Structures are given as C-alpha cells and as structure tokens.
Amino acid sequence: MLEGKNLIVFFENAIAVNNLSFYVNKGEIVGILGSNGAGKTTLMNTISGLIMDMKLKEERKGGERITVLGQLLFEGKDITDLEPHKRVELGIVLSRERHPVFLESTVEENLRIAACSRRPKESRIGIDFVYSIFPHLKTIRKRRAGFLSGGEQQMLSIGMALMTKPKLILLDEPLLGLSPILQKELVRAIKEIRDDGVTVLITEQFARPILPIIDRGYVMENGMLVMEGKGSELIENPEVKAAYFGV
Amino acid sequence: MLTGIIVYGLVNSSILLLVALGFCLTFGVSRIANFAHGAIYILFGYLMWIFLNWLKIPFLFAILLTLVLSGIFGYVAYYVAVRRVRGIVLSEVVSTFALGVGILEFFRWMGFVTYEFSLPPIKKGSLYILGFPIDYQRLIIILAAIGLVAFLYFFTHYTKLGLSFRAIAQNERTAIALGIDADRVAALSVAFGSAFASVASILVLPLGIISINSGYEALLIAIAVGIVGGLESIPGMILASLVLGFVQIVVGVYVSSAWVMVVYLLAIIVILVVMPSGLLGKFKELEERV
Numbered sequence A: 001m002l003e004g005k006n007l008i009v010f011f012e013n014a015i016a017v018n019n020l021s022f023y024v025n026k027g028e029i030v031g032i033l034g035s036n037g038a039g040k041t042t043l044m045n046t047i048s049g050l051i052m053d054m055k056l057k058e059e060r061k062g063g064e065r066i067t068v069l070g071q072l073l074f075e076g077k078d079i080t081d082l083e084p085h086k087r088v089e090l091g092i093v094l095s096r097e098r099h100p101v102f103l104e105s106t107v108e109e110n111l112r113i114a115a116c117s118r119r120p121k122e123s124r125i126g127i128d129f130v131y132s133i134f135p136h137l138k139t140i141r142k143r144r145a146g147f148l149s150g151g152e153q154q155m156l157s158i159g160m161a162l163m164t165k166p167k168l169i170l171l172d173e174p175l176l177g178l179s180p181i182l183q184k185e186l187v188r189a190i191k192e193i194r195d196d197g198v199t200v201l202i203t204e205q206f207a208r209p210i211l212p213i214i215d216r217g218y219v220m221e222n223g224m225l226v227m228e229g230k231g232s233e234l235i236e237n238p239e240v241k242a243a244y245f246g247v
Numbered sequence B: 001m002l003t004g005i006i007v008y009g010l011v012n013s014s015i016l017l018l019v020a021l022g023f024c025l026t027f028g029v030s031r032i033a034n035f036a037h038g039a040i041y042i043l044f045g046y047l048m049w050i051f052l053n054w055l056k057i058p059f060l061f062a063i064l065l066t067l068v069l070s071g072i073f074g075y076v077a078y079y080v081a082v083r084r085v086r087g088i089v090l091s092e093v094v095s096t097f098a099l100g101v102g103i104l105e106f107f108r109w110m111g112f113v114t115y116e117f118s119l120p121p122i123k124k125g126s127l128y129i130l131g132f133p134i135d136y137q138r139l140i141i142i143l144a145a146i147g148l149v150a151f152l153y154f155f156t157h158y159t160k161l162g163l164s165f166r167a168i169a170q171n172e173r174t175a176i177a178l179g180i181d182a183d184r185v186a187a188l189s190v191a192f193g194s195a196f197a198s199v200a201s202i203l204v205l206p207l208g209i210i211s212i213n214s215g216y217e218a219l220l221i222a223i224a225v226g227i228v229g230g231l232e233s234i235p236g237m238i239l240a241s242l243v244l245g246f247v248q249i250v251v252g253v254y255v256s257s258a259w260v261m262v263v264y265l266l267a268i269i270v271i272l273v274v275m276p277s278g279l280l281g282k283f284k285e286l287e288e289r290v
Helices: A040-048 A050-061 A084-090 A107-114 A120-133 A135-139 A150-163 A180-195 A231-236 A238-244 B002-030 B037-053 B059-085 B089-109 B136-158 B160-170 B172-177 B182-207 B212-229 B234-254 B257-274
Strands: A002-011 A014-024 A029-034 A067-074 A092-095 A168-172 A199-204 A216-221 A224-230 B126-129 B132-135
Touching (some): A040 A092, A040 A168, A050 A067, A050 A084, A050 B172, A092 B172, A107 B160, A120 A150, A135 A150, A150 A168, A224 A231, A231 A238, B002 B136, B002 B160, B002 B182, B002 B234, B037 B212, B059 B182, B089 B212, B136 B234, B182 B212, B212 B234, B234 B257
Parallel strands (some): A029 A199, A029 A216, A168 A199
Antiparallel strands (some): A002 A014, A216 A224
C-alpha cells in the first residue's frame, strides 16, 4: 500500500532520514521503533507531506534548507512531491506528535473541523464512528479541547485523523506521556481501528505496549532502519530487549 | 446631550467595527496584516461610484458587483502580493502597504479628488429616536455592523469554509495535516477581508465624500481597533470599537474635534504598554512569549 524507496531527508546540517526503504501492506499495523532523535517524526512528516510545507516556508524565509530525496509510493502512485492536502484526499492522514488539537474549540467542533473537506452527512457518520471507538470522547464532547487531559487530547487527535476517512493512518508517538491504563485503552483502540479496515503506521519510543499488536516492526537508529521483523520476533530479539524494554 | 452621545457613539462604534472587521478577519485567520485594507476600502468606493455614474448600473446590482469584485481582488492580491513573502511578517507588511499606496496614489493621480465623488445613501431621510434625529443611513450602519458580526459567527461555526478558517487560525500545521490547503484558506481570508472592506465602503462612504486620505485613515482605524481589541478576537473587536467610538465622541464634544484622530494613536500606545495582547486578545502576554 505504502512504499518508501531510498528516502533521504536532510536539513542543512543534519541527516534526519538516511537512505531508508520500507513498505506497509494493506490492513497491517506497522511499528517504527526508535529512541529520541532517531528521525521518526521526520519520517512521519515526510510520508504525510508536512515536510513539503516546512520546506516551502523555510525557503521563503531564506532559512534552513530541507532536501528530500528518494521516492514514496502510495497504492502504486508516486506521491513524493504531492502537497499534504492532496495526500489526505488520497487517504493518508497524520496524527501529530504531542497531540496538537484546536484548543479553543470544543471536542465536537474539533471533529467537525477535521471533516471540513467532507460532506455534512459523512461528517455525522464519522463522528459516530469516532465515538464508537472512543466512547469517552462522547461524554466530554461539549468541553473545550484546551481543558482536556493529555490522554483525552490524544484520543481526540486520533479521532480527528479518522474524520478524514483515511486508508492509512500515521500515528506519531500516540502513547507518549500517558499512564499505563490509558496506553492500554489506546492500544485497544488502535487495534479496533485496524479491524475497521484502516492500515496503521505507528512510531513509538517504548516498544513494550505496542509490540503485541503490531504485525511488523522496524527499528530505527540515527535515521536508518537497522532491523526489521514480525512483532513477535522483535519481542524475542535480545538487542531490541536491551534497547527498548529497558532491561 | 447624553442621548446624542449614546446615539452617535453607537454609530461611530459601528463605523469603526465595519471598517476594521475585514482587516482583523484576515489577520485572525492567516496572520497576514493586510496594510492595503484602507486602499481596498477606497478602491471599491470609487469603483462603486464608477459603476453608478459612468456605467449607470442599477444600485443593487452595483452593490453585488462591488462585493464580488472585491472578493476576487483580495484573492488575486494574495497570490500577487503576499504569497511569495508568506511567513515573513515585515515583508508582508511592506508588500501590502506598497500595494495600498499604489492604489490610493493612482486615484489621486487620476484626479479623483473633488467633491463630486460621493456615494448615494441606501435610504434617504431620517427619523427621531428618543427625540434625537438620526438618518436612515446611520441606522443601517448600526444594523449592518450587528448583522455582519452575527454572519461572521455563524460562518465560522457552521460552514465548512468557516471551520477551516478557524482551524488555520488555531494551529496551522495540524490543519494542514488534516488536509486543509493553507494557501487557499489564506487567500480566501484576504478575499473575505477585502469583501468586508467593500461592505464598509458602501455603507460608510455615503456619510461624506470619497477621499484618498480617508483610505489612510481607514487603515489606521483597522489597526487601532485590532490592537486595542486583540487582533484575533471578535468580542475584543466589538469592545474596542465601542470604547474607541464612544471616547472619540466624548472627546469631540467636550475637548475639541481636532483631538479625535489622536484617540486612535493614544489608544494604540496605551494598550501596547499596558496590555500588549489587547483587551480580549488571546496572544500570550509578553513575558510568557519569551
């Protein structure tokens, strides 16, 4: 479904993503594991196209030069140079790191904003779908997003991504900073999202909570993929254990 | 005397609000300080005059045409004057200001400076409120200001385009990640801002003559209302218009009408010193920003 070929992203004085090739099949949950600064977020921005926007803005300002090389294929189509909103139309959506939502709007408004490129009727169905995955959001739907806890904002952020009716959802560190109970709740939701037919690509620093549900995983270090394997294989792998389970 | 101050304070506040609304809408959505706002206000006043007097277009149709053209003008102006320097605040200001000065001085050069350039009021005549005479045009201005604010509220809360405006205003990058085309929304925000300016010019300009200098003054009004109210908050703008509008009338009555213009400048300075984010602004206070 999604394939990256020799992706390279470098900023003026650092290589964030270094010659990286990967693929995601339809219906999979694929995890990308890596520590801070491994390049996970840059990779997510590259896939979602946000990097194009950052690049454009830096160029206009005469700031840092960002270079993207390589090729990204989505359902056989080359999307390397596509603008982010066109990628959303194709069905790729990103829930950004640290769950930035629209803080001054209520939960339900956030969801409606996320669906503003869709028809009102679809938006209604989408909201019901999000509430079925996160029943808690329904109970707080009139609350302003700025007053939500981190976990609630994360649910909202994923819910907003779902409102665009994606084929592939990119989750950038969805479990970051959440309590184990909330992590469990989100892991359940992610599984449910996949069972509803949405392919999931997820990045995470701490592998323990998500390894059981991922079909395949990549381990990323310094912008390179150093290891690849099935979820169960990665659990057994001593190097992964040492690096990402804190054993 | 008190009735007069209240009535004319309301009228003056409504005028300020009408003139400033477009400027603040554009800035609130896309952070573009459109310094051509005053020029657009005058440009469409003159165009309206040309439609009515040279082309002899019927009044209502001329209004419609002016509104549509001003929207298109704003949209194109974004791509011509702003897009290349988008994100560099100072360049945006310089570029839009240059556009504005260009438009205004073009009309001066064309000789659009005599007393014959004035727009007809929407409805002639006047009536008495609490024993105080007020003409229909000024009443319409008050109603239009209320109507426009109500429109803006419903537009930004219940329409797809309005929702995407608020998305970009709150968190541009998240909005982009959700599939909103930031460039298009920014262009549309300038288009709406300039359409609002033309609404203001159709309603406000009939009170006097269309003059080049009122273009510069309109820009000053927009900036003053924006800064005093907090540039991205509609309640803040309403409050700022009321405060400035009434203070001006009071100053005009009790001090001297020569001081009326000073009110804007003093208000800007006082607000920037005391509360830099404006009366109801959501910008962070200075110390939090650092």
